[in-house]
Amino acid sequence: MSSVSGSRETSTPLVLPISRSVFWLVGTAVVALLVYYFIGVDQGALSIFGSDMHVHEFVHDGRHFLGFPCH
Template sequence: MSYSAQRHSTSSVAVAAPIAIPAKALLPWAVFGLLLSVIMLYFVGAEQGALSLISGQDVHEFVHDGRHLLGFPCH
């Protein structure tokens, strides 16, 4: 008997059944993720110039490479 036949014939693998998660349990996490995404999009895409909430260049410099990577102009 070959090695692969021996290995498959002597082992049994238990497969776990997936757990159903109700939509009500996912909704708060989906809202949180959407809010976090919008805030991050604001800071990467619009935190500069007249729309700036934080004065100075610190936020701009922190997200500068990310702006260019995502295609936002900043110069």
């Protein structure tokens, strides 16, 4: 049997300054809103990218899986 030594490694928490925390929070919110728009709001006909991009068709099955109404 091998014995385990009594020393323990302690981890220190990651501390971010408030300015960097705000950057990460705003960035995450922007990405979340873009994802929400493309999956939940974009209907193809009123797409901000025009009718030829068809983002709606790309995420169509995901919309139904997540419970968003379609058509």
